[in-house]
Amino acid sequence: MSSFQRLTGIAIALTVAAGLTACGDKAQELAGQPKFDAAPYTGTGVKVFTESDWKAGDKNSWAQQLKTRAQYGQNDHSRSN
């Protein structure tokens, strides 16, 4: 085998090895994405801590509950006048 053939063989082997290196790389995407978070209007399922004036799963009743609570609990002008 001539030295030219030997060098060509080594070059091909190195090229193939370099090309295959990428196949062994681990994916570089962000491993962690936040888990799914259930919407608050679905409730907690813990009845003792849950306000009773709304229905779990009903988004409109939940939103109305928070509005009513904000007015009653935080709007002292409407309570005193």
Place this chain on the structure above:
Amino acid sequence: MARMKFICDAERCIECNGCVTACKNEHEVPWGVNRRRVVTLNDGVPGERSISVACMHCSDAPCMAVCPVNCFYRTEEGVVLHDKDVCIGCGYCSYACPFGAPQFPSAGTFGVRGKMDKCTFCAGGPEANGSQAEFEKYGRNRLAEGKLPACAEMCSTKALLAGDGDVVADIFRNRVVQRGKGAEVWGWGTAYGSKTDAKGAKS
């Protein structure tokens, strides 16, 4: 429903730290970590102002923009939350946040690995609503219980308002229009005294 927002009325805040205490108690926040704190400007000088500060759940949150592992997410109600299972505790969010909201506990479930902790608007985290895991990592999920954040609901002077942005903005606007400003504000003269200028007008 609009986005969930906090508003702190600096004219009413008396620096009682009730909001801080309510938050720590509600979520069993460990020693050394303050999800909410009261900042006072010109402390001890007549005219001093205090304001209660926590995560403001920004619409374009810088913490979300800089997080290298993308652990933040925004709920449909506009509450900025994060996943402690994804957080690597790098602290970029604390440099980016203009309010100093991100905290790094050194004790508790995630303290050892330095996971970031912050105000959740009492909306828990990505664990199941009301679960023990959610409580241990993020605290109580009051929104899912049909309640508003404990800090605002416990505020003795109702300086701190929390809830639907439209609702709290209406409450605040109505309050400001009715009370006036300066010496017109009820209690101002008692607290700080009223100055009288050369023309005899109070300020």
